[in-house]
Every structure is written in C-alpha cells, then in structure tokens.
Amino acid sequence: MTHAHITTWFIAIVLFFVALSLHKSGKAKGFKVVQMILRLLYLLIIATGALLLFSISTITLSYIIKSLLGLWVIAMLEMILIKTSKNEKTTLFWAQFVIALVLVIYLGFKLPLGIPVFG
Ligand code: HEM
Incomplete structure (x- = not known):
C-alpha cells in the first residue's frame, strides 16, 4: 500500500506541473482534462x-499530523x-504548498511504515 500511496502522489505532482505548463501555453482544454484526472488522483x-x-493499531498524533499535511x-x-x-x-498558495509538501514527505518517510528514509 505504501507503494500505491507514493505512486499516486508522485503522479499527481507531475500532472500538476503538466497542467500548469498547459495553461501557460494556452491549452485550456488540455488543462481541464488534466485537472479532472488530478481530482481522481486526489481521491486515490x-x-x-x-x-x-x-493498518496501524494505535494511531498516534504524528500520523494524524501526517494525514492533515x-x-x-x-x-x-x-x-x-x-x-x-x-x-x-x-503566491500565498505556492508558499503553503512548498511548506506542506516538504513537511509531509519528511514526516511520511520518518514514520515507520514502508520506507523509513529519515530513520
Ligand atoms: C500529496 C499528498 C501526500 C503526500 C506527498 C504524501 C507523502 C507520503 C510519504 C512520503 C509517505 C511515506 C511512505 C513510506 O514510508 O514509504 C507517506 C505515508 C503515509 N501517508 Fe501520505 N502523503 C500524502 C497524502 C496523504 C493523505 C491525504 C493521508 C491520509 C488520509 C496520508 C496518510 C499517510 C499514512 C498513514 C502514511 C504511513 C506513514 C508511515 O510511513 O508510517 N497521506 N505519505
């Protein structure tokens, strides 16, 4: 399940930048399609x-913070x-996005399930 989780958020972030570049090049229709795919990915x-x-028997505060992030x-x-x-x-949303993304990836890999990159 960790791999499915990592795969879905990774694809979502890639598609997010695809959507931004489609918007930049004026492809409104393509942007809309990617935006719809992204919404499905959010659910996944x-x-x-x-x-x-x-899957965890005792959900600690770190897990709740991880999920909220x-x-x-x-x-x-x-x-x-x-x-x-x-x-x-x-601008304000970009700032929050960067902060939340760094924190969620750090905390996700720090928590013990899957791949504990930061020990
Ligand atoms: C774009 C949004 C998200 C990103 C970038 C993200 C990132 C991550 C990362 C990097 C891990 C570590 C995987 C591993 O240990 O191998 C992880 C695990 C996890 N994520 Fe997410 N996640 C996101 C959204 C969510 C959401 C919405 C929830 C809750 C509904 C959630 C709940 C969890 C849980 C419970 C774990 C297991 C933590 C552990 O390793 O012990 N995540 N996530």
Missing part, C-alpha cells in the same frame, strides 16, 4: 493514505490550479 491519494492509516498539500494543488485558471494571484 486519500484512499491509499487512509488504508495506511487504518497530506490533505493540506492536496488542497493547495487544487487552489493553485483554480486560481491559475482564473489568472488570479497564487
């Missing part, structure tokens, strides 16, 4: 994350794309 990220969460990253991806499509300012 949440589903695989929830399965990981419920994951949801925060997803919310920021969605907000950045919506604001970008309306040509509105995205």
Whole structure:
C-alpha cells in the first residue's frame, strides 16, 4: 500500500506541473482534462493514505499530523490550479504548498511504515 500511496502522489505532482505548463501555453482544454484526472488522483491519494492509516493499531498524533499535511498539500494543488485558471494571484498558495509538501514527505518517510528514509 505504501507503494500505491507514493505512486499516486508522485503522479499527481507531475500532472500538476503538466497542467500548469498547459495553461501557460494556452491549452485550456488540455488543462481541464488534466485537472479532472488530478481530482481522481486526489481521491486515490486519500484512499491509499487512509488504508495506511487504518493498518496501524494505535494511531498516534504524528500520523494524524501526517494525514492533515497530506490533505493540506492536496488542497493547495487544487487552489493553485483554480486560481491559475482564473489568472488570479497564487503566491500565498505556492508558499503553503512548498511548506506542506516538504513537511509531509519528511514526516511520511520518518514514520515507520514502508520506507523509513529519515530513520
Ligand atoms: C500529496 C499528498 C501526500 C503526500 C506527498 C504524501 C507523502 C507520503 C510519504 C512520503 C509517505 C511515506 C511512505 C513510506 O514510508 O514509504 C507517506 C505515508 C503515509 N501517508 Fe501520505 N502523503 C500524502 C497524502 C496523504 C493523505 C491525504 C493521508 C491520509 C488520509 C496520508 C496518510 C499517510 C499514512 C498513514 C502514511 C504511513 C506513514 C508511515 O510511513 O508510517 N497521506 N505519505
């Protein structure tokens, strides 16, 4: 399940940048399609994350924070794309996205399931 989780959020982040570049090159239709695929991926990220969460016998605060940070990253991806499509300012959302992403990846790999990169 950890691999499915990592795969889904990784593909989502790649597609997020694909969507931004489509918008930049004026391909509104392509942007919309990628945005729809991304929404499906958000659900898969949440589903695989929830399965990981419920595979643990005692859910500690670190796991709750990890999950909330994951949801925060997803919310920021969605907000950045919506604001970008309306040509509105995205600076604040970008800042939150970077912070939340760094924290969630650090905490995800630090927690013991799957691949504990940071011990
Ligand atoms: C874009 C959003 C997300 C990113 C970038 C992300 C990232 C990660 C990473 C790097 C890991 C570590 C995998 C490993 O140990 O091999 C992980 C594990 C996990 N994630 Fe996420 N995640 C996201 C969203 C979520 C959401 C929404 C939830 C909850 C609903 C969630 C719950 C979990 C749980 C419970 C684990 C297991 C932690 C452990 O290794 O012990 N994640 N995630």
